[in-house]
Amino acid sequence: MLEVLPRQSEPMRKQKHYSEVYASIQSLLTADSDWLAAMATIVSELHNAFESFDWTGFYRVVRDDHLQIGPYQGSHGCLDIPFKRGVCGAAATSKKTQLVPDVEAFPGHIACSSATKSEIVVPVLGKKGEVLAVLDIDSNVLNDFDAVDQHWLESICQLYAMRYPMRPSV
Numbered sequence: 001m002l003e004v005l006p007r008q009s010e011p012m013r014k015q016k017h018y019s020e021v022y023a024s025i026q027s028l029l030t031a032d033s034d035w036l037a038a039m040a041t042i043v044s045e046l047h048n049a050f051e052s053f054d055w056t057g058f059y060r061v062v063r064d065d066h067l068q069i070g071p072y073q074g075s076h077g078c079l080d081i082p083f084k085r086g087v088c089g090a091a092a093t094s095k096k097t098q099l100v101p102d103v104e105a106f107p108g109h110i111a112c113s114s115a116t117k118s119e120i121v122v123p124v125l126g127k128k129g130e131v132l133a134v135l136d137i138d139s140n141v142l143n144d145f146d147a148v149d150q151h152w153l154e155s156i157c158q159l160y161a162m163r164y165p166m167r168p169s170v
């Protein structure tokens with residue numbers, strides 16, 4: 001089990017910690033793991049590795065322009081999000097990672113918990129650049145996410161998409 005990275009740790013320590021989280025996810029996923037097992041494992045590894053993460057989860061594209069909640073950790077999240085709404089919708093529409101240093105300053109942010117201060121949402125893209133899902137992480141610290149988080153979370157989403165290049169559906 002990985003240690004928990006304390007709030008606002010040194011950048012070098014965060015880099016090393018993410019590399020360990022990435023390696024752990026790689027080693028936990030087996031040839032038998034399906035997309036649901038993979039998403040649940042990624043979410044668990046991330047959520048329990050960073051003290052400031054208070055909600056960590058995937059939203060899946062279940063039909064055109066519509067996200068539905070997938071595996072997550074934290075209190076209950078919004079169940080359905082159209083592409084035109086919120087930070088998750090912005091990530092799905094733009095196909096670009098959304099770094100939100102202060103959620104109150106993001107027009108249209110969907111608040112699921114008053115504890116959330118900052119947020120990052122990373123799109124999971126398939127082989128043709130289509131959006132399969134988004135990875136959403138909320139932090140209880142203002143301005144908690146930077147280029148290091150973006151790099152590693154995008155790498156984790158790429159690792160997922162290489163193995164599960166289809167829309168996740170049950």
Ligand code: SME
Binds near residue numbers: 086
């Ligand atoms: N804040 C997100 C909604 C999902 S919750 O954070 C779990 C948004 O604005 O899209």
